[in-house]
Amino acid sequence: TNQKGGVGKTTTAVNLSFYLAKAGQRVLLVDFDPQGNASSGLGVEKHELKNTMTEVMTGEAKLGDAIIKTKFKNLSLAPAIPELANAEVEMAKMNKKFVQLKMAIKSVEQDFDYVIIDSPPSLSLLTVNGMIAADYLLLPVQTEFYALEGVAQLLESMKLVKKAMNPELKLLGVLATMYDKRTALSAQVLLEIKKYFKEKVFETVIPRNVRLAEAPSHGVPIGIYDKFSKGAKAYKNLSKEIMERVK
Numbered sequence: 001t002n003q004k005g006g007v008g009k010t011t012t013a014v015n016l017s018f019y020l021a022k023a024g025q026r027v028l029l030v031d032f033d034p035q036g037n038a039s040s041g042l043g044v045e046k047h048e049l050k051n052t053m054t055e056v057m058t059g060e061a062k063l064g065d066a067i068i069k070t071k072f073k074n075l076s077l078a079p080a081i082p083e084l085a086n087a088e089v090e091m092a093k094m095n096k097k098f099v100q101l102k103m104a105i106k107s108v109e110q111d112f113d114y115v116i117i118d119s120p121p122s123l124s125l126l127t128v129n130g131m132i133a134a135d136y137l138l139l140p141v142q143t144e145f146y147a148l149e150g151v152a153q154l155l156e157s158m159k160l161v162k163k164a165m166n167p168e169l170k171l172l173g174v175l176a177t178m179y180d181k182r183t184a185l186s187a188q189v190l191l192e193i194k195k196y197f198k199e200k201v202f203e204t205v206i207p208r209n210v211r212l213a214e215a216p217s218h219g220v221p222i223g224i225y226d227k228f229s230k231g232a233k234a235y236k237n238l239s240k241e242i243m244e245r246v247k
């Protein structure tokens with residue numbers, strides 16, 4: 001999660017899911033953004049879908065009936081389409097509006113080792129549902145100017161969720177993304193991120209790498225599109241670091 005747009009949430013969700021699955025973990029990627037970028041990034045044809053996160057969130061379908069197997073071993077997806085934004089409006093009227101996702105995931109959790117939720121760029125009801133359903137929050141931060149803008153607000157939301165609904169929620173780590181080693185700015189911002197979050201910052205830093213930006217247009221994760229790229233290596237490392245951290 002990060003309510004700031006375009007910081008690498010979806011790129012991280014897709015590629016982390018892929019590498020966890022490749023390591024033999026049973027992974028469910030929940031596309032929880034009406035933009036549906038995680039779904040298209042895995043090459044899913046949205047018009048062929050019967051159920052999506054829209055129906056799951058309005059209570060018209062079970063999560064188990066929305067999950068599809070992807071082309072990639074051990075990796076399942078709960079897809080999203082733009083109508084998820086309407087579902088969010090519907091949900092606002094429901095009694096259990098905050099725990100819809102949590103209950104949905106409970107019903108399938110025995111089938112998976114990891115459930116990765118790709119949040120939308122807002123501190124909306126969907127994002128809050130994600131925080132309530134999750135054990136851990138992963139915060140991607142772009143190594144650009146204004147990187148930490150909004151982060152205080154996000155941490156405040158996390159604190160509120162922790163207090164009221166999900167005492168188990170922990171910050172898994174902060175991921176520096178789109179790092180450009182040629183610029184002094186990237187280095188400077190990374191230092192700032194480390195000063196703020198200390199040991200919470202993942203050792204793995206995701207470089208700015210055009211192959212990462214190209215892969216989604218082919219509907220595949222970086223590990224399939226160009227497994228020798230810098231971006232691929234970084235996300236593979238991140239998956240290892242995360243398997244260590246959640247032990």
Ligand code: ATP
Binds near residue numbers: 004010208
């Ligand atoms: P949104 O807030 O809209 O959901 P997001 O936080 O999910 O965005 P992404 O969609 O992952 O961010 O990334 C934004 C754009 O930057 C995309 O076009 C993506 O392909 C590209 N991108 C992400 N990470 C990298 C990277 N490390 N190097 C180069 N391009 C990247």
Ligand code: MG
Binds near residue numbers: 118
């Ligand atoms: Mg996204």
